[in-house]
Amino acid sequence: MADAAFIDALIAAAGADAVQVGDAVPLHHRTDWSGVTSVQPVALVRPRSTDAVAAVLRVCSEFRVPVVPQGGLTGMAGGAVPVAGAIALSLGRMNAVESLDTAASTITVQAGATLQAVQEAAAAQGLQVGVDLGARGSCQIGGNLATNAGGNGVLQFGMMREQALGLEVVLADGTVLPMLRPMIKNNTGYDLKHFFIGAEGTLGVITRAVLRLHPAPRAKATVLVALGSFEQSLALLGRLQARFPGAVAAFELMWRDFVAASLHWQSLREPFDAPHPFAALVDVTGSDEDELRAAIEELLGESMEAGEALDAVIAQSQAQARTLWKIREATAELPAHMHPPINFDVSLPMAEIGRFADTCRSALDARWPGNIAVFFGHVGDSNLHISVDAGTVGGDEHGVEKLVYDQVATFGGSVSAEHGIGTHKKPYLGASRTPAELAAMRAIKQALDPMGLMNPGKLFD
Amino acid sequence: MADAAFIDALIAAAGADAVQVGDAVPLHHRTDWSGVTSVQPVALVRPRSTDAVAAVLRVCSEFRVPVVPQGGLTGMAGGAVPVAGAIALSLGRMNAVESLDTAASTITVQAGATLQAVQEAAAAQGLQVGVDLGARGSCQIGGNLATNAGGNGVLQFGMMREQALGLEVVLADGTVLPMLRPMIKNNTGYDLKHFFIGAEGTLGVITRAVLRLHPAPRAKATVLVALGSFEQSLALLGRLQARFPGAVAAFELMWRDFVAASLHWQSLREPFDAPHPFAALVDVTGSDEDELRAAIEELLGESMEAGEALDAVIAQSQAQARTLWKIREATAELPAHMHPPINFDVSLPMAEIGRFADTCRSALDARWPGNIAVFFGHVGDSNLHISVDAGTVGGDEHGVEKLVYDQVATFGGSVSAEHGIGTHKKPYLGASRTPAELAAMRAIKQALDPMGLMNPGKLFD
Numbered sequence: 053m054a055d056a057a058f059i060d061a062l063i064a065a066a067g068a069d070a071v072q073v074g075d076a077v078p079l080h081h082r083t084d085w086s087g088v089t090s091v092q093p094v095a096l097v098r099p100r101s102t103d104a105v106a107a108v109l110r111v112c113s114e115f116r117v118p119v120v121p122q123g124g125l126t127g128m129a130g131g132a133v134p135v136a137g138a139i140a141l142s143l144g145r146m147n148a149v150e151s152l153d154t155a156a157s158t159i160t161v162q163a164g165a166t167l168q169a170v171q172e173a174a175a176a177q178g179l180q181v182g183v184d185l186g187a188r189g190s191c192q193i194g195g196n197l198a199t200n201a202g203g204n205g206v207l208q209f210g211m212m213r214e215q216a217l218g219l220e221v222v223l224a225d226g227t228v229l230p231m232l233r234p235m236i237k238n239n240t241g242y243d244l245k246h247f248f249i250g251a252e253g254t255l256g257v258i259t260r261a262v263l264r265l266h267p268a269p270r271a272k273a274t275v276l277v278a279l280g281s282f283e284q285s286l287a288l289l290g291r292l293q294a295r296f297p298g299a300v301a302a303f304e305l306m307w308r309d310f311v312a313a314s315l316h317w318q319s320l321r322e323p324f325d326a327p328h329p330f331a332a333l334v335d336v337t338g339s340d341e342d343e344l345r346a347a348i349e350e351l352l353g354e355s356m357e358a359g360e361a362l363d364a365v366i367a368q369s370q371a372q373a374r375t376l377w378k379i380r381e382a383t384a385e386l387p388a389h390m391h392p393p394i395n396f397d398v399s400l401p402m403a404e405i406g407r408f409a410d411t412c413r414s415a416l417d418a419r420w421p422g423n424i425a426v427f428f429g430h431v432g433d434s435n436l437h438i439s440v441d442a443g444t445v446g447g448d449e450h451g452v453e454k455l456v457y458d459q460v461a462t463f464g465g466s467v468s469a470e471h472g473i474g475t476h477k478k479p480y481l482g483a484s485r486t487p488a489e490l491a492a493m494r495a496i497k498q499a500l501d502p503m504g505l506m507n508p509g510k511l512f513d
Numbered sequence: 514m515a516d517a518a519f520i521d522a523l524i525a526a527a528g529a530d531a532v533q534v535g536d537a538v539p540l541h542h543r544t545d546w547s548g549v550t551s552v553q554p555v556a557l558v559r560p561r562s563t564d565a566v567a568a569v570l571r572v573c574s575e576f577r578v579p580v581v582p583q584g585g586l587t588g589m590a591g592g593a594v595p596v597a598g599a600i601a602l603s604l605g606r607m608n609a610v611e612s613l614d615t616a617a618s619t620i621t622v623q624a625g626a627t628l629q630a631v632q633e634a635a636a637a638q639g640l641q642v643g644v645d646l647g648a649r650g651s652c653q654i655g656g657n658l659a660t661n662a663g664g665n666g667v668l669q670f671g672m673m674r675e676q677a678l679g680l681e682v683v684l685a686d687g688t689v690l691p692m693l694r695p696m697i698k699n700n701t702g703y704d705l706k707h708f709f710i711g712a713e714g715t716l717g718v719i720t721r722a723v724l725r726l727h728p729a730p731r732a733k734a735t736v737l738v739a740l741g742s743f744e745q746s747l748a749l750l751g752r753l754q755a756r757f758p759g760a761v762a763a764f765e766l767m768w769r770d771f772v773a774a775s776l777h778w779q780s781l782r783e784p785f786d787a788p789h790p791f792a793a794l795v796d797v798t799g800s801d802e803d804e805l806r807a808a809i810e811e812l813l814g815e816s817m818e819a820g821e822a823l824d825a826v827i828a829q830s831q832a833q834a835r836t837l838w839k840i841r842e843a844t845a846e847l848p849a850h851m852h853p854p855i856n857f858d859v860s861l862p863m864a865e866i867g868r869f870a871d872t873c874r875s876a877l878d879a880r881w882p883g884n885i886a887v888f889f890g891h892v893g894d895s896n897l898h899i900s901v902d903a904g905t906v907g908g909d910e911h912g913v914e915k916l917v918y919d920q921v922a923t924f925g926g927s928v929s930a931e932h933g934i935g936t937h938k939k940p941y942l943g944a945s946r947t948p949a950e951l952a953a954m955r956a957i958k959q960a961l962d963p964m965g966l967m968n969p970g971k972l973f974d
Contacts, residue, residue: 153862153863153864154751155747155751155863155864156862156863156864156895157751157754178755199700200700200704202698202700206697206698208759210675210697211697211698213704214671214675223953227949227952227953228949229947229949229950229953230947230949230950231950233862233925233926233927233945234862234863234895235860235861235862235863235895235896235926235927235930236667236671236672236860236894236895236896237663237667237672237860237891237894237895237896237927237930237931238860238927238929238930238945239660239661239663239711239927239929239930239931239932239933239934240927240928240929240934240938240942240945240946241711241712241934241942241946241950241951241954241972241973242708242711242712242716242954242957243661243674243707243710243711244950244953244954244957246704246707246708247703247707247708247957249704250700250702250703250704251702251703255703266758266759267754267755267758269758270755286616290615290616290618293618293728294639294728294731295800296800297727297728297730297759297760297798298669298727298758298759298760299758299759337758339756339757339808347800399696399697399698399699400696401614401617401694401695401696402614402616402617402695402696403614403616403617430698433697433698434617434695434696434697434698434699435696435697435698464694465694465696466694466696466698466699466700466701467701468699468700468701469696469698469699469700470698470700471700472700473700473701473702477701481701481702484694484699484701485701485702486690486691488688488689488690488691489690489691489692489702489705490702491688492684492688492690492705492961493702493703493705495960495961496703496705496708496957496960496961498960499956499957499959499960500953500956500957511702512702
């Protein structure tokens with residue numbers, strides 16, 4: 053039950069129109085895209101300024117009420133789902149794009165700005181944000197930073213962490229850390245901003261950020277390449293990166309099962325004369341489309357002579373590029389065609405991804421003959437996705453998870469490449485982190501949030 | 514005085530030949546390149562393995578003896594200079610390049626490997642390390658990471674932090690954190706490695722690292738461009754980055770005073786028909802030298818038409834490129850020609866660098882008429898260097914430092930772009946960090962090194 057004095061103090065801190073209590077909290081703010089069960093928070097607070105966030109956190113400290121920060125609520129791990137007895141603190145009203153510095157290629161934004169709003173502000177100046185993801189219209193920069201979002205641009209520009217030059221963060225006790233200096237080089241003690249990126253709101257609330265921007269490419273070429281093995285795929289990737297350093301924008305590898313399912317679900321035509329074990333969808337950026345296509349054609353010729361590429365389709369137009377990308381974008385169809393999908397977002401040492409996939413497949417087939425599972429991923433950045441149809445494994449989600457995460461541990465991989473831990477992967481964190489690392493994380497948590505009020509129960513208990 | 518039981522325990526931990534005591538400690542290990550006064554440590558310990566490092570740290574914890582980690586001792590801020598009563602812990606014997614993964618473009622090395630050794634191992638596979646600096650033959654990877662080294666490649670590949678995929682670190686109590694997973698994507702809780710990068714050995718000892726490598730460029734073009742103003746320089750940089758995204762490897766801006774001093778000291782010829790207020794030395798990488806030079810020539814034509822570039826020299830050979838670079842490399846001559854130089858390594862919001870330099874120059878001239886000062890820097894990554902001849906300011910080093918760092922604070926810059934804080938810049942850390950940030954750093958220090966044994970007195974007291 054909400055203590056009246058506490059609610060009054062919240063209202064004094066953030067304004068009456070910024071506080072909704074109990075049953076008045078909209079359903080939207082009670083869960084996220086992870087499918088974790090809804091929880092009604094004590095109150096939803098939507099402050100309009102950093103000062104108000106700080107004031108709210110001071111009130112919560114005083115009353116010992118936990119705080120669950122919320123961005124666009126598009127997370128896949130349950131990190132922003134409320135906790136009973138906590139307030140939900142939405143950054144959604146702090147959504148200004150404050151300034152864009154074309155000389156330095158930087159942009160200063162409030163945490164609640166959507167990724168798409170920031171992308172559009174950059175594009176208006178011929179620049180781009182290094183990170184892009186499907187949820188761009190809903191997800192917020194603060195959430196992107198708190199979860200260290202990945203997505204489509206990682207191969208070229210890195211994760212969200214690499215885009216952040218500076219952050220403003222409010223600690224649990226209301227202290228504001230104004231770490232907004234926009235310099236690329238700044239060696240003045242511990243680089244505190246990295247403590248908060250990827251911490252999923254467990255150490256503080258991100259309120260503003262300075263992000264670096266990149267020149268928007270003048271030209272882009274898209275090619276779909278047929279390959280016979282994972283090793284040949286890696287060889288092609290190496291060849292591409294050596295020929296187009298820093299310009300390979302995507303290298304999405306799809307196992308045959310994924311391609312077959314995608315073509316079937318979307319009624320698309322087979323892109324090659326025959327099915328092949330792998331297909332790689334590649335984007336390369338450059339300054340001239342014709343030159344770029346000619347250079348790629350030459351490279352593909354070399355690759356075929358070397359026995360890597362088996363066949364290839366080079367998109368001759370943006371429309372054709374979109375058609376090729378449709379094959380990869382079948383992920384949006386997973387919920388409609390699996391019953392339901394059991395999704396994995398793992399990463400592995402790159403050379404091991406092929407063997408890891410084979411091992412998982414064999415183990416799945418041995419235990420659940422006839423199961424349906426598709427393998428696909430960014431691969432160029434070490435990230436593999438797997439979706440298993442729960443209906444074909446007797447609904448044994450935990451059994452499948454244990455099987456896959458055990459292999460992740462054996463191969464020295466990560467149970468979460470880009471989605472984070474939240475509550476969803478908490479039981480498996482130990483597969484990717486040693487007890488010594490977990491103890492160090494707890495020591496940091498204790499140091500910055502001694503009362504344990506920031507997003508409790510997320511990441512670890 | 515060294516306690517005999519303590520020395521015996523060190524010998525038991527690391528081996529008799531790994532421990533030198535008191536007067537036997539070589540002079541080399543008593544200071545670094547910063548010019549800070551030598552200090553004799555209780556002992557110098559040079560372990561051969563991570564286990565031995567852990568055993569030595571357990572002994573030091575037990576006896577409450579502080580530890581000063583040492584790499585190649587090329588630091589400019591005094592971070593690795595021993596502290597009275599402490600041991601010096603040299604990583605120099607842990608210098609193996611353990612493995613190189615060409616599929617993933619990663620290299621696993623021990624902390625004591627020199628940067629040059631790692632560069633050579635990468636080059637043998639057609640790859641390169643993202644960081645390069647003058648001290649490459651002496652500096653060690655562990656020190657590069659502990660100080661988050663910058664140098665020549667930052668514009669293209671970022672600082673040392675951006676090269677690190679994984680670290681192995683030993684905490685003060687001997688706990689080993691084996692954070693060596695080599696994946697680009699790994700969102701499993703706090704990314705602890707970032708806590709130790711740039712921490713200058715105050716939180717733990719880096720013992721091994723996995724670094725990402727980049728394809729070595731097939732072609733490189735070097736051009737020296739004459740410019741009339743700082744704003745024109747930034748416009749040229751923007752134009753270069755839009756035309757050659759990710760391929761501008763250097764953009765070194767030199768104010769006229771620096772160019773004039775460099776030409777004079779090295780008896781070089783004026784590169785242009787007339788002196789100009791600024792000269793920018795630019796390296797661009799690509800896949801074909803002729804194509805690259807043609808593209809740059811075209812861009813320079815546009816830049817001149819737009820009123821940015823005033824004149825330009827495109828190197829037609831590697832030899833000519835080296836001649837152009839000699840102008841920038843006059844920094845090696847500073848100690849011979851200044852009495853002595855008072856050196857600054859600051860960074861600023863990029864658009865402000867020109868105004869900052871003008872302001873510093875005016876303030877220096879007003880207070881010390883006839884002073885000699887040169888301004889130069891990487892600029893493309895926000896980094897400005899200044900060297901002032903102490904002989905022309907009445908030897909008032911502290912007066913000059915206060916003047917410059919006050920301006921850094923006013924302009925919202927950093928007192929240390931790439932050299933770190935060590936002991937040398939400790940008095941000025943407050944110009945770049947707020948009390949709240951310093952308090953957060955102290956809380957982290959307390960959490961990971963509660964007895965305060967790791968490199969005490971560095972960064973902060």
